[in-house]
Amino acid sequence: MWGLYLAAVDINSYSTWLEIDLNAIRNNVAKVKDLTGVEVMAVIKANGYGHGARPAAQAAVQGGATWCGVARIEEALALRRAGISCRLLVLGYTPPSKIPEAIDQQITVSLFDPELTHSYLEFARINGGILKAHVKVETGMGRLGMLPEDVPDFLKSLRGGPIHVEGIFTHFAQADEPQSDYTRRQISIFNRLLDELRSADLKPQIVHAANSAAVINFPEAWYDLVRPGDAIFGMAPSPQTPLGSDFRPALAWKARLISVRTYPKGSGISYGSRYVTSGNERIGVMPIGYGDGYRRIDNQQVLVGGKRVNVVGRVCMDQCMLQLDEVPEAKVGDEVVLIGSQGDETISVDEVAARWSTINYEVVCGLADRLPRIYLE
Ligand SMILES: Cc1ncc(COP(=O)(O)O)c(C=O)c1O
The missing domain is CATH 2.40.37.10 (Lyase, Ornithine Decarboxylase; Chain A, domain 1)
Structure with missing residues (x-):
């Protein structure tokens, strides 16, 4: 992986390169923060959507993000090694054997399966220390997550142990369709669970749900923190959900x-x-x-x-x-x-995505490692 700052390179010595505008990332994160008024978790999985994870994380934090979200623990560990000190959440699966490193490196993991969580408990007990976690709830994405009806007992079972559940979240399947009833249904399932947890004094402190599309289309889903990826790189989540003109492609x-x-x-x-x-x-x-x-x-x-x-x-x-x-x-x-x-x-990336019959996400995530990334400050 190449990562160079423009001031330090002779651009004429490259035959192809990616130019990444770090100010655009700072600007876009700040726009999300201004718009929502809540904390921002910059989602920078898959090498920061191809832009380079470390520089993207750094710029996002400079723009006001307090968290970065990644898909895998290896991505979180690489960010720690690169000196990124903000809160980090692994949004996907973490192998149990990695739990000691998660504890030592202050990396927060997602819980979505009781058996897997049991293995995490064993590793946490052997390692010592507290594992921070967010519970992921399945409300209609059809991917990872605890069923809402199982969450209260699950949270009760973790009380007093070495896993501290500080957050709870869900993920939307259709938030890029403005006014989507499907998303409204997901929100109401999630809200019903939150009410139940509140009355049982079980509600984790940090609630989150909104990807870029929900940042734009569903203010009622902003909760305590939003989780945009595409928008912080200046890309629109879908043609039906354009970004405001104050967002800039990076x-x-x-x-x-x-x-x-x-x-x-x-x-x-x-x-x-x-x-x-x-x-x-x-x-x-x-x-x-x-x-x-x-x-x-x-x-x-x-x-x-x-x-x-x-x-x-x-x-x-x-x-x-x-x-x-x-x-x-x-x-x-x-x-x-x-x-x-x-x-x-x-x-635009969207034009390329249309020619390739895909979405802008796939275009940028597929940019090969061998392409030098030149960072503009
Ligand atoms: C759980 C989760 N949250 C947030 C995001 C960010 O989504 P987007 O890039 O559409 O903002 C993703 C990305 O796919 C995700 O998987």
Whole structure:
């Protein structure tokens, strides 16, 4: 994994790189905090949605996040090793054998299964110390979580032991659909449980539920803390749930032309020679392929000289070819933009996601480790 700060690098020495705007992340976290008025847990799993976990966590904390959420304990431990000292919650599964490290490194784990929790108790007793935990409740996501009716007895059973349940949370399946009745039903199931826990004096201190979509669409689900991921990187959770204009995309993907050549009519371009020039055509090569997380599909575009140009022929592992007739002045060394702006043109992550028939989350999470991440302060 490469992570470099712009001030420390000669950008001309890279043939492709990701530019990550840390100020955008700071700004976006601050916007979420201002909007909701509650604590923010920046969700930075999967290498900070491809942006780089440590710099993303650092920027999120600078923007006002008090927590970071990750999927796996290894991600939390890596953040601790990198000096991130904010509260950390593992949102997914933690193997029991990792509980001693969770205790020692002050990492909070999620509880969603009584048997697994029993193993955690054993490891915690042997290790000594208190394991901090949040209980995850299944209200309609159909993934991980305790059934609401099992939660009160579960919480009672943990009283006085080495697991301190300081939080309770749920996750939404359809919050990116504004006005979704399904989400309202999830909220009301969760609220009913919270009421019951309150009356039995069992309610954990911190209640949370809202991902980016619920930050935007469901203020009633903000509770004590919100858990946005996509929005802090300036990406909209879905086309139906756009971000306000005060959120800024944090990532751009750039490259340089490494070859430009005019091919005569009838020349085959790339594997399978599926693209054949129909006259003299200027063809550029950019050093990016499916080995970088670019998709091996037809009909893709990038920006060169402030204009949209087509990717032609098969995308290779490390390279692909561009039809440059629209930009006759293009030459070796010129900048190519795959995601981001150049001149008056922009290719957004959402546009790329639409071409790839997927969501912006998958585009950024799939950006390969070998792409250097250059951080703009
Ligand atoms: C449990 C949980 N909370 C919060 C998030 C953040 O979601 P989003 O990136 O849509 O804000 C995720 C991400 O998938 C998640 O799994």
